[in-house]
Amino acid sequence: LGLCEAPPCRNAYLDTSTNRSRRYCSDRCATRANVAAYRARKRLEADRSQSTGLAADSAQRTTANSER
Structure with a gap:
């Protein structure tokens, strides 16, 4: 016998696997x-x-602003 490991379910079952x-x-x-x-x-x-991505995006903006 075993108990289902799925969070909302706690049904009992018979484990017949090898x-x-x-x-x-x-x-x-x-x-x-x-x-x-x-x-x-x-x-x-x-x-x-x-x-x-936000850190990389802000670094690209800083580089773009300094190139102007």
């Missing part, structure tokens, strides 16, 4: 958890690129 590696009660929970993790990674990447 190496007892099942983590979710259904494909639906597994997909939902994987999509949420993917979106969180993309959001983190976007936040990082924005923070470094």
Whole structure:
């Protein structure tokens, strides 16, 4: 027996896999958890690129202003 690892779901399930590696009660929970993790990674990447992009953007403006 196991408990589903998807955050909103805590259903119990019977793990019949050969190496007892099942983590979710259904494909639906597994997909939902994987999509949420993917979106969180993309959001983190976007936040990082924005923070470094702003610094690079302001450096380009400073260079452009000094060339005038």
